[in-house]
Amino acid sequence: MMISDLNIKVDRDLCITCGVCVERCIMDNLRLFVPPCQAACPIHMNCQGYVRLIAQGKEEEAAQEMRKYLPFAGILGRVCHHPCEQVCERNKIGDGAVHIRALKRYLADRYPEVAGALLPMKRENGKRVAIVGSGPSGLMAAHDLRVSGHQVAVFDESSEPGGLLRWAIPSFILPTEEVDKAICMLINMGIEFFTGKRLGGNLDLKSLEKDYDAILLAIGLGESVSLTIPGIDQEGVLQGLTLLKRVKENNPPRLGDSVIVIGGGNSAVDCALTCMRLGAKDVRMVCLEDRDNMPAFDWELQVAQEEGIKLVNGLGPRRIVRTGTGKLSVETSRCVSLYDDKGVFCPTLEDEPNKEFEADSIVIAIGQKLKSNCLPADLLDGTKSIIVDPLTLQSPTHSKVFFSGAISGAGSVVEAMAQGREAAKSIARFVSGDGMRWGRDFWVENGYLKEYEAILERAKGGARMILERVPIKKRTLEKEVEMPLTPEQAKQEAERCMSCGRPAEVNKTCWMCLPCEIECPQEALQVRLPYQVR
Incomplete structure (x- = not known):
């Protein structure tokens, strides 16, 4: 498909890739370059749209644009693993991705009535x-x-x-x-x-x-996945989900001063951080993987280590015993491999024990089923x-x-x-009796091209800001660790967006009829008309 821009001019500082121009083009001439952030988003969120609106000082409009795609911005603004940021073109410059998730939370917190507004509902169909x-x-x-x-x-x-x-x-x-x-x-x-x-x-x-x-x-x-090792049923051994739910029910278990969390994923990190907030002074995470291959997100591991949680890598548990002092002891061996020759997760441990770890409580957080x-x-x-x-x-x-x-x-x-x-x-x-297989490609159905045009010279602003966290001594079970952006920080961060997405001509069928220009809500698109016509 040939792409040209003979007849349109786009102000990329104003364009929010909303797609109105594509919808209004009666000659089927326009498509949208999909920004890499939107392409990586599982729900196809128009990240560039709300980020550019924040940069323009149009925060309420930004919240409205976000709401078109997402009813639960307050949730994803906190727990999304933001694959959008991993593909942000600012990474190529070396100064870090735009804080897309933090900007989502900013809008959800600042404009809750807009971010949580009810969309118009179709008439009841009786189904x-x-x-x-x-x-x-x-x-x-x-x-x-x-x-x-x-x-x-x-x-x-x-x-x-x-x-x-x-x-x-x-x-x-x-x-x-x-x-x-x-x-x-x-x-x-x-x-x-x-x-x-x-x-x-x-x-x-x-x-x-x-x-x-x-x-x-x-x-x-x-339901938590448990271990099939001797001693797993000892008193003081908890499943990760049980621990987390009991805390939410205001019925936390008594853990003692020392806790071992077995597991290396995000749930294990959550359990370890929870144990610290319940008063444990010594919390260790023991997992099969080495540090670089732990399933947990790197930023979660950074918070864990910041709070004093120790990572013990490359070891797998063999058995749990009760010591003469009443503590629990985990006997471990070195992990030789994580997968079998077919690529199936099947950890292999050395035959000989490697290390033993004592603790008052043990939390098993190796997955759910x-x-x-x-x-x-x-x-x-x-x-x-x-x-x-x-x-x-x-x-x-x-x-x-x-x-x-x-x-x-x-x-x-x-x-x-x-x-x-x-x-x-x-x-x-x-x-409704319709076919379920046709029209399932979001990008085709909504007029996107699976490519984009990043101009690195458009990069503005400095490096990705470091999000502030609540001081360690003030962290509790209820207080959020990550602090929200201020309006000044949000605008500064949003201005770093390079606007990789934009409309483009694909079919050379432009009649210069102007609906795309007239109905662009941001006045970002101009049709190049001959001087005599304009």
Whole structure:
């Protein structure tokens, strides 16, 4: 496809890649260069749009642009793993990516009524959808289905909705108030929530299939993976999810002065930081991986080490014993390899013990899994994994049943939300009798080109700012570690955006008819007309 700019001129400081020009072009001549940040975002967030509006001093408009894509900015502004920042072109200059996630949080906190505004909903279509699970995937699907006119009921086994957002992410990372805001928004939209309902217990899939037009199973991975080593059932050995949930329920366990956390992922870091806030003076994380290959995000590990948590790498536990002094002791061996010859995770340890570690308590945080016996056998394969169409997220054995979230492979909060959105699209088509497979490429359907034009000479401002954190001595179970941006900091950081995305001509069919120019909300596009015409 040939790209030229013979007939249009774009002010890239003003363009927010909103796509209005593409929609208005009657000759199908325009497409959008997709910025790398948006291309990397699982929910295709128009990062450049709201960042450029902040830079222009149009913060409320920025919050409105953000709301078009995302109902839960206050959540993702805190817990998203921001793949957008990993591909930011500022990295090539060497001064660090734009703080896209922090700017999202800034808008959500400063303009909560805009960021959490209710979108116009389509007329009720009489179709009823049940969603089992109220984590990030279920909440996103509930929102999108309700906006498209469906009646939505959400079922969750806990006493309050929110799933792992509420029960497994510490409040010093994601305040409970942000989860409450999301639930209140959905209730105000007319979505019903039913708590204390466990699939496979007092909630029956057959009954749901009888009463609803479609069912989304977004139940997440709500059970800790445990170790199969001697001594795992000793008193003082806790599962990671149990620890985190008990803290959220204001029923924290007594840990003692020393704690060993087994695991190297983000959940293990959350557990270790929680133990410090519960009063432990010596917290060590013991994991199989070396420091450079730990699953936890690097910035989380930095916070952990900043707070005095010790990382013990390359060791795997062999057994747990009770010592003569009443403490617990973990016997470990050196990890030889993490994967077998087929690439399957299968750690191999040396035969001889390597080191022993004593502690008052041990927390097992090596991963999560689907709760046992909650799904009918015909939804699973021989390995107890769900059988699901990867495009439509529909079950091949139960036509009304769809899956989304961690249960179907999403590995982060934003990925779970993205799957919830895709499942909602499939369900909306399914209940209306439409095909579910066509038109699933977001970029093609919305007029994007999977390329972009970064001009490094456009880089303005200095290096990526270092986000301030609450002083270590003032950190508690409730106080957020990362401090919000000030208005001055937000504008300064937003001005670093290089505006990699923009409209471009692709078909040389311009009639110079001007709707693209006239209707550009930012007055960023100008059609090059002959002098006599202009």
